Amino acid sequence: MSERLTRDYHVGEEIGRGRFGSVYRCYSRDTGEVFAVKSVDKTYLNDAVDRDCAEREAKVTQIAAAGNPNVVQIHAAYEDESSIHLVMDLCDGGDLFDRIAAGEGAPMGEEDAAAVIAAMMEALWICHRRGVVHRDVKPDNVLFDGEGRLRLADFGSAECFGEGTAMSGVVGTPYYVAPEVVAGRDYGEKVDVWSAGVVMYIMLGGIPPFYGETVEEIFEAVLRGNLRFPTRIFGGISPAAKDLMRRMICKDVSRRFSAEQVLSKFNSQLENYFRFCLGLGRF
Structure with a gap:
């Protein structure tokens, strides 16, 4: 030492x-x-x-x-x-991978998954505003401290970018990497949103949206970007959650949500929830 x-x-x-x-x-x-x-x-x-x-x-x-x-x-x-x-910072509350694995393939509750994604997107929104792209968002890099607060970690693959500039290079983890990265094109901060959307899909479904036996097969599936929600797995998931995942795991980068848009979606849904509760006299 x-x-x-x-x-x-x-x-x-x-x-x-x-x-x-x-x-x-x-x-x-x-x-x-x-x-x-x-x-x-x-x-x-x-x-x-x-x-x-x-x-x-x-x-x-x-x-x-x-x-x-x-x-x-x-x-x-x-x-x-x-x-x-x-x-x-010491994060002794484990990581998101451990929490998903503890379910032994059983999906995480929608409310718990939403809380994780909201905190993750808050972290990424601030990063993106400061010109930092994480480039390796995955459950292993999502930690929890002793109070249970989510902490995004491991910026070893991160990159700084300026206004109007793009990045290049295949960086990330196969299941979570965005198609524009795999294709070898220049890309921007929305690669993090794609990865966070894949994390959300895995939390709610217990399986990755794009699968293969080898890295090459996984990349081929990512490039196709054929996002599906099998009824036997996602039958109980709300239309709003599926719509949000479609907007995050969107092959067309111009139509893919930014971190700020994801947060805005969460905030509007939260406001609707409070209005609903007020109508029932819960507050």
Whole structure:
């Protein structure tokens, strides 16, 4: 461990492990406050691209997280000869993948899924306003802190963009990646909305909307973009939820909702719900 890191923090037990290293619980020696430290082993950074991802995560996360309550904040960064260490918020409430897996394929309730998507889109809306695209939105990167608040994490694949500019390069995870990314075209921030829509579909249906036995087959299904809602799985899901997923998982980028439009949809539905309850005298 870095001498500077251990001078400022007491590093405790390992609480997670990833492709490039491990995550440990740590405590500030000044305040006693509890954090997590992600230690990236440089020996696993096989090329300049991997190293760039590791170094960029700290920089981009600082832009995305400032004042954004649904993004994991990075509080300090250290580097030594063997590793890069990022001290960040401790999210010990597990991740969304674990919550979905705990259902053993059983769909999540629509109200719970809506709460997750609303918080996720709030985080992405702020990111997009600041010119940051996550590019790897998936259940594994959606964490929960000790109070149950959703925290979007892992900005190692994120990219900054300016007004009128586009990105390129196949980045992301097969089941969640947008078709314009797979096709090798330039793309913008709406790739995150597509991915969030796929997450919503999986939460409500227990299966991905585009499936294949291999990465190539998954990409072919994504490129076709033939979105379906089998009655045996989605029969009990509201028309409003299906309509929102169609607008998020929309192959035509010009017609696909932005993060702001998704949030607007949630807000209008919430207002309608309150009006309904007022009419019944519940408030």
